[in-house]
Amino acid sequence: MLRVNREEITWEDLRRELGKVEKPARYTGGEINAIRKDPEKADVRFALAFPDVYEVGASHLGSQILYYVINSMDRVACERTYAPWKDMEELLRRKNWPLYTLESRAPLYAFDIVGFSLQYELTYTNVLAMLELGGIPLRSKDRDESHPLVIAGGPVALSAEPLADFIDAFALGDGEEVVGDIISVYKDWRVSGKPRSFLLRELSQIPGVYVPSLYEVFYNPDNTVSRISPRNLDGFSAPERVHRRVLKSLESAPYPTKPLIPLIPPIHDRAVVEIFRGCTQGCRFCQAGMIYRPVREREPETIEKMALEILERSGFNEVSLVSLSSADYTYIKDLVSNLLKNPCGAKVSLPSLRVDSFSVGLAEMLGGGTKSGLTLAPEAGSQRMRDIINKRVTEEDILAAAESAFSAGYSHIKLYFMIGLPGETDEDVVAIGKLAQEIRRLGRNMGKRPSIVVSVSGFVPKAHTPFQWEPCLRPEEIMRRQRLLGSVLRGPGLEYRYHDVRLTRLEAVFSRGDRRLASALELAFKKGRRFDAWTDDYKQEEWDAVFEESGVDVDFYAHRERSENEVFPWDHLSSGVRKSYLLRERRLAMQEAKTPDCRGADCTGCGVCPDLGVKVDLAGRRDGQ
Amino acid sequence: MIVRVIYEKGDKVRFLGHLDIVRVVQMSVARAGWPVKMSEGFSPKPRMDFGSPLPVGVAGYEEMFEVVLTEARPLDWLARTLSAQFPSDFRIREILPVPPGRESLSESIVASVYDLDLKGVEASALSRAFDAFMADESVLLEITRPKETRQVDLRPFVLEALVLPSTGEIDRPAACSPAHAGQDNTRVLASMTVRHDRGRTIRPQWVLSSLDRYGLVLDARETIIDRRKILLEQH
Numbered sequence: 001m002l003r004v005n006r007e008e009i010t011w012e013d014l015r016r017e018l019g020k021v022e023k024p025a026r027y028t029g030g031e032i033n034a035i036r037k038d039p040e041k042a043d044v045r046f047a048l049a050f051p052d053v054y055e056v057g058a059s060h061l062g063s064q065i066l067y068y069v070i071n072s073m074d075r076v077a078c079e080r081t082y083a084p085w086k087d088m089e090e091l092l093r094r095k096n097w098p099l100y101t102l103e104s105r106a107p108l109y110a111f112d113i114v115g116f117s118l119q120y121e122l123t124y125t126n127v128l129a130m131l132e133l134g135g136i137p138l139r140s141k142d143r144d145e146s147h148p149l150v151i152a153g154g155p156v157a158l159s160a161e162p163l164a165d166f167i168d169a170f171a172l173g174d175g176e177e178v179v180g181d182i183i184s185v186y187k188d189w190r191v192s193g194k195p196r197s198f199l200l201r202e203l204s205q206i207p208g209v210y211v212p213s214l215y216e217v218f219y220n221p222d223n224t225v226s227r228i229s230p231r232n233l234d235g236f237s238a239p240e241r242v243h244r245r246v247l248k249s250l251e252s253a254p255y256p257t258k259p260l261i262p263l264i265p266p267i268h269d270r271a272v273v274e275i276f277r278g279c280t281q282g283c284r285f286c287q288a289g290m291i292y293r294p295v296r297e298r299e300p301e302t303i304e305k306m307a308l309e310i311l312e313r314s315g316f317n318e319v320s321l322v323s324l325s326s327a328d329y330t331y332i333k334d335l336v337s338n339l340l341k342n343p344c345g346a347k348v349s350l351p352s353l354r355v356d357s358f359s360v361g362l363a364e365m366l367g368g369g370t371k372s373g374l375t376l377a378p379e380a381g382s383q384r385m386r387d388i389i390n391k392r393v394t395e396e397d398i399l400a401a402a403e404s405a406f407s408a409g410y411s412h413i414k415l416y417f418m419i420g421l422p423g424e425t426d427e428d429v430v431a432i433g434k435l436a437q438e439i440r441r442l443g444r445n446m447g448k449r450p451s452i453v454v455s456v457s458g459f460v461p462k463a464h465t466p467f468q469w470e471p472c473l474r475p476e477e478i479m480r481r482q483r484l485l486g487s488v489l490r491g492p493g494l495e496y497r498y499h500d501v502r503l504t505r506l507e508a509v510f511s512r513g514d515r516r517l518a519s520a521l522e523l524a525f526k527k528g529r530r531f532d533a534w535t536d537d538y539k540q541e542e543w544d545a546v547f548e549e550s551g552v553d554v555d556f557y558a559h560r561e562r563s564e565n566e567v568f569p570w571d572h573l574s575s576g577v578r579k580s581y582l583l584r585e586r587r588l589a590m591q592e593a594k595t596p597d598c599r600g601a602d603c604t605g606c607g608v609c610p611d612l613g614v615k616v617d618l619a620g621r622r623d624g625q
Numbered sequence: 626m627i628v629r630v631i632y633e634k635g636d637k638v639r640f641l642g643h644l645d646i647v648r649v650v651q652m653s654v655a656r657a658g659w660p661v662k663m664s665e666g667f668s669p670k671p672r673m674d675f676g677s678p679l680p681v682g683v684a685g686y687e688e689m690f691e692v693v694l695t696e697a698r699p700l701d702w703l704a705r706t707l708s709a710q711f712p713s714d715f716r717i718r719e720i721l722p723v724p725p726g727r728e729s730l731s732e733s734i735v736a737s738v739y740d741l742d743l744k745g746v747e748a749s750a751l752s753r754a755f756d757a758f759m760a761d762e763s764v765l766l767e768i769t770r771p772k773e774t775r776q777v778d779l780r781p782f783v784l785e786a787l788v789l790p791s792t793g794e795i796d797r798p799a800a801c802s803p804a805h806a807g808q809d810n811t812r813v814l815a816s817m818t819v820r821h822d823r824g825r826t827i828r829p830q831w832v833l834s835s836l837d838r839y840g841l842v843l844d845a846r847e848t849i850i851d852r853r854k855i856l857l858e859q860h
């Protein structure tokens with residue numbers, strides 16, 4: 001249901017209407033350091049599409065990097081668009097205006113390539129909405145040579161089978177290099193004048209590019225997948241498995257030192273430098289910890305130089321040193337203390353702290369006198385559970401961290417936990433409460449008035465992790481455990497917050513789903529589902545109706561333990577971590593046995609380095625140094 | 626040294642709110658390398674006074690802010706460096722030194738003059754409604770904000786409300802001038818002067834919304850509103 005001939009939007013029309021929507025500056029662009037290339041002088045027009053609200057997308061680091069990388073290419077113009085909030089979607093529909101990019105206000109259908117950034121599964125309905133509003137046929141099979149090529153990347157791309165019918169090609173892994181390969185294949189194809197099917201075949205030959213329509217999925221009578229194989233198309237077939245692209249080194253990777261600065265504050269309103277990519281702590285529930293391996297660090301001098309440059313060119317008063325576990329960075333202390341001397345007087349922050357006194361020490365260095373609050377993520381309450389998930393911190397570590405925090409003057413401590421992890425018993429749930437009580441007692445004994453916030457989310461098993469075989473608990477059971485925890489978390493100075501179980505369930509369906517979920521997604525989109533991660537607007541009845549009407553068995557996708565020899569819908573997509581390694585990790589979990597971090601120590605054999613031809617790349621320890 | 630920067634919040638950035646403007650201006654001044662004096666205390670803030678806030682949707686071409694510098698700088702240096710850093714559709718009109726010991730910018734503002742560009746109304750109907758509004762003693766309007774609803778008497782704030790002749794271009798900078806005005810006979814240009822009372826004022830949009838009681842129904846959100854001038858107390 002393509003809607004061509006939509007009216008072009010003039011500024012005069014737009015400015016009379018935007019006053020009717022919330023935060024109209026989401027839709028007007030003009031950001032500092034936005035890049036406006038002349039569309040006439042571009043051979044390829046690329047639209048980066050972020051399927052969440054502007055404030056979330058505009059500061060997203062991966063998208064900023066790609067925006068910079070693509071615009072650095074000669075005769076290629078990259079523009080941006082974000083999911084319109086519901087009021088804006090309504091306005092676009094009422095006026096019959098297409099979804100447009102912020103730089104040139106061009107409709108999405110006018111672009112050569114539209115690339116979605118997939119950060120979480122609950123944005124899938126927004127992807128469909130953006131395609132339709134952008135005047136692009138929803139399904140890949142309905143697109144022809146006149147339509148844009150629709151691609152998607154981001155962590156979720158490694159298991160985005162529910163989107164398989166809607167996306168022409170997925171880019172797996174680090175995007176910096178593969179995006180250039182895609183653009184150059186696209187250019188050659190356009191010159192060749194060959195049909196679209198030819199483009200898709202050529203794309204499938206690029207390492208890291210997965211073209212879902214070139215694969216056929218076979219199912220067993222019990223509904224599980226029996227086989228996923230490349231289709232045979234007159235002698236041509238796509239590769240059996242697609243491996244994630246990995247940058248060998250972050251040190252030499254392109255990085256925007258003139259970041260795009262939105263005119264309205266984005267959720268991360270600060271300068272950002274990525275200090276390393278990958279994390280090998282090995283937490284067994286964590287997808288990021290598996291799919292971004294190995295660890296690749298930037299040199300401290302490079303980081304300092306970048307940070308100063310960005311601060312000067314942005315006017316931000318804070319720089320965040322980001323990674324999946326920033327306290328692990330080889331030279332973190334020196335780096336932080338050097339950066340604190342920056343001439344701009346900017347603050348330095350770390351997004352993710354480990355649970356130990358070292359990290360609290362770092363936090364104290366950064367604090368600069370403001371002792372507002374400290375966030376720690378023990379993830380589980382009992383030692384047994386922490387061993388199961390391979391969160392290698394002991395109760396002593398946690399208490400020592402809390403003690404350092406109190407003596408450093410912090411009184412608010414926020415603790416993150418999960419419930420519903422594999423093997424969890426009621427005792428383990430209660431242990432979360434006991435740990436929080438213990439920390440409060442510690443603070444009181446030190447003469448403080450501690451306030452402890454316990455934030456709990458339901459565990460969702462993710463693809464490509466050791467827990468991919470595990471069931472997600474049913475909402476009733478999660479709620480029972482939430483209540484159980486609530487009963488031990490009473491008292492002054494203790495606050496209990498928990499995640500909405502309905503979202504947990506929805507996320508569980510889509511994070512390990514197969515391509516048969518396409519019809520459910522399309523139905524949900526047609527029924528008006530958008531922004532599913534935004535709890536205040538979540539409509540359980542609508543999703544129940546969607547699953548019922550489209551014949552989706554929620555139990556099958558979310559609440560079933562999968563057998564060890566089951567073929568998964570993402571088995572043909574390789575993060576580089578071997579399935580045998582994940583299975584071994586799962587068995588070790590059941591034995592409550594730990595696996596060490598391979599950063600700076602022995603390889604634990606996940607397979608990424610030998611299979612993808614990369615290695616752990618730590619600062620100051622490079623070849624020839 | 627204290628300087629007053631008179632600048633334009635142009636057409637394309639009209640949808641920024643006041644806090645957005647403060648953030649953008651502070652970051653621009655930081656990039657420009659101005660030696661801005663910071664406040665004392667826990668979390669130091671640049672010492673700047675933004676006068677009278679403009680709401681989301683309203684552009685302005687003689688907006689002002691004042692900033693305290695730790696050391697003196699030539700005015701042309703200030704203008705050059707800040708111009709280079711302002712986002713598009715922000716323009717510097719003038720930078721003036723401010724004599725010490727004068728009352729705060731927000732306190733010294735006495736009135737704002739707005740240009741209104743309305744669509745879908747007849748000039749004569751608007752003119753009648755304005756006259757009726759001005760003839761009233763009090764015009765109460767309920768203002769709903771996210772956290773509170775309050776009654777405001779709009780009438781004492783409005784010093785003047787006029788429909789402008791549709792022919793003849795109004796004298797205003799190109800960036801803020803409505804394109805093709807006059808070609809459209811349901812398009813009416815008007816002007817409104819609104820009083821400020823020690824920081825308190827009203828929005829022209831509210832006045833438009835109140836006109837239904839004089840028989841003129843319009844969607845005030847579709848009106849393009851620009852603040853042409855800020856009038857300061859004369860010493």
Ligand code: SF4
Nearest residue numbers: 598603604605606609
């Ligand atoms: S292959 Fe070995 S060294 Fe490389 S990431 Fe995996 S465990 Fe670490």
